[in-house]
Amino acid sequence: MNKQTVAVFFGSRSAEHDVSIVTAISSVIKPLQMTKKYDVLPVYIAKDGRWFAGEALGRIDLFRSGKIDEYMAKHKPTLLELGDGLCLVRPSLRDIRTKIDVAFPATHGTHGEDGELMALFELANIPYVGCDMPASVLSMDKVLSKIIVEKAELPTPKYEWFYSADFSMNPEPILHVLKSLRYPLFVKPPHLGSSIGTSRVANETELINAVEVAMHYDNKVLVEEGVPNLIEVTVPIMGNEKPYPAIVEQPLTNSEDFFDFNTKYIRQGGKKTGGKGKAGAQGYSKIPADISKALYEKAEDTAVAVYKALGCSGIARIDLLIDSKSKILYFNEVNPLPGSLYAHNWRAAGVSGIQLVEDLVEYALQRYAEKRQLDTVFNTNFLQQF
């Protein structure tokens, strides 16, 4: 029996390009290969947007050593053929064509996780892992996801948003609106993950600087109130119609601090976790979160409700903020493709790395099968009237 070909897409034109390489190689490609159920084809999208497909791209050494530049110089970029599904064409003396049975996106941030890749897979009409295109678009826009979550009557910190262009032209009215928010505030580029471009500000001068930083990364800026007496938790969730949470995890932050990209990925969390802290994907969290049973269960329920409200499927991670005094849980943001799939948390929940990718491929096939049952063509005599 022929094995299904699973193509793993990673890299891309994103500030989280390097994080995506680690996610793809350590948490997706290797376990997929170890299942022995699939032919795994790594597809690397370079920072300049060129695509390269090839087995050699599944080795971390290629990227760690910088030999990827040599590789790209030696190989012609891969071409895409849409028609009967998605076919990747590797140009050579005799072109190598590989028909993709399942796509496994492992990109983070822009031009991938934000729904762009998913749109391609929708057009090609092939099954793909993780949130579908609309859910990815909503999840990766922190403004849109907050609007949806508010509509679902789930609490989220008070916020305002504006277009970068409007602020550049005339900042005064926007700054005036922002006066309605209570400091400290968080300024975020709404489309980026891994806390890139995010700042915590305590006064208007810092606010203006932070907005300028955020504008550097995005065409929109989100400004929201900080939650007092903060306990931050994150809930990885998996599934389609019946999603279920892994373990509620607590990043080791405090109300005076937050974790930027450098702290998360470069300094391995940067904080001593003490006896209870566990080295997670970024080595900065407690699993399970150190909160009461009632809050723990509330966090699970809220996260699942957010997952459903946004139409997520496959996998996602919901970040929540808890006011430890009022015991109110606020929705913070959704990560439709968590770094390294949050495999460390799933392992702690009893799901091995191999089981995780197998289940995700299965969810993708299930969603695809259900979608195929829907009619997408409607016959009319509209054209005959012309």
Next chain:
Amino acid sequence: MLQASEYQSLPYLSWWWRTKDYSRVMHRRSLDRTKAARLLVAAMYMGMGVQIAVAVACIIAGAYGRLDGGIYFGLGVLLLTPIIWAHIIVLPIVLVRLIIQRPRQAALIKESRQIFAKHKGLKIAIAGSYGKTSMKELLVTVLSQKLNVAATPGNKNVTVSHAYFAKRLTGQEDVVIIEYGEGAPGDVELFSAYTQPTHAVITGIAPAHLDQYKTVSAAAKDIFSVASAVPKGNTYVNISTELTREFAPEGIVGFDSKQALGYSITGINMTIQGTSFALTKDKTKIHFKSGLVGLHQVPVLAFVAAFALQQGLTPQQVQAGMEATKPYEHRMQPYPLAGAWVIDDTYNGNLEGIRAGTELLSQLSAKRKIYVTPGLVDQGHEAQRVHQEIGQLITKASPDIVVLMRNSTTAAIQKGLELGGYRGNVRIEDDPLEFYQNLDQFVAQGDLVLMQNDWTDNYA
């Protein structure tokens, strides 16, 4: 691969003749560039260089009509270079061994006989098909609480290593422990003749080294020959297994999980962190805790404790010694991995070890149990039967997943699983190294993995 075969010409050559895919050489380890290895490689390259030069000269002479058939002869010589040198490389080793090493070692062994004869301490020989190194280490750890103890290092357990060990003895040791690594008929008898033990401990009998011994009976006869080399009543035998009881001669002192040297064993408790038990004699009850894992360890621990008490150690000293015992590397050694527990028993290489391991797996509770083995080597004509039995032992432990490494024993283990009625998942791995390196991808919180035995490339 010659180095991996410990420079033994025949095992190396038999590997060379049976191997179909040489690309796997240096797959799991690479050449340790010792002085001898560097010399050997240099000599080989020089020889190959000369052969290639001769071949090229023949081809040129043939091309210019100066040598009839020179081209074909030269090409033949050229193409045969790797085959010829794969064989010639053993020659210097054989010659060095015959001319230099053997006479030198013979002198050393002769000298060691006198050293052992003169030594006034207790000389304990450890023999058996399995568990010798563990028994030795355990005796060292506990007896050292009071006595000056010396033991043969690591798994250095043949006549030559005994001789080197003897050279290092000061004569002041209270106890000298010598491990006997039998491999062929007559080995134990020879070791006894040279080391002249005062006490013998036999860890058990199991099918091992049957390529040389041919039958378990022959192996047992050789192992038990040590009993006639020590004073009567000084041979202690772990009689926990039926096979050992079957071959044990009259006059030995047996111990098992119920009693050891007159002490009764009670209150046995085992977790993945260790084992505890109590020894009772008359009205005295002494509690012990050890870091060793598995109920099969109880007879051994109890014997060592009782023997130490017999040698004049106080109960407190023996308890301290027992608490200092930790799993030995790659021998029932538990370690956490990605939320799971892995028991590394990859140095185990016999059926009794497999039995102990599978029993341990069934005794411990876990969310999911995974059993990993490539099977056993050196099982001679018993290989099929032994591996079918392994399959049945695995079935009894009911692991959720069985991972086998594809080799000559896989089919027999699968047959055993089938005969036993195993209903879980069986995975066959083509690349053991890749599996071991990515074990973290297989496991999750609450899993228990038992890895028994490991084959080096020269056995694959």
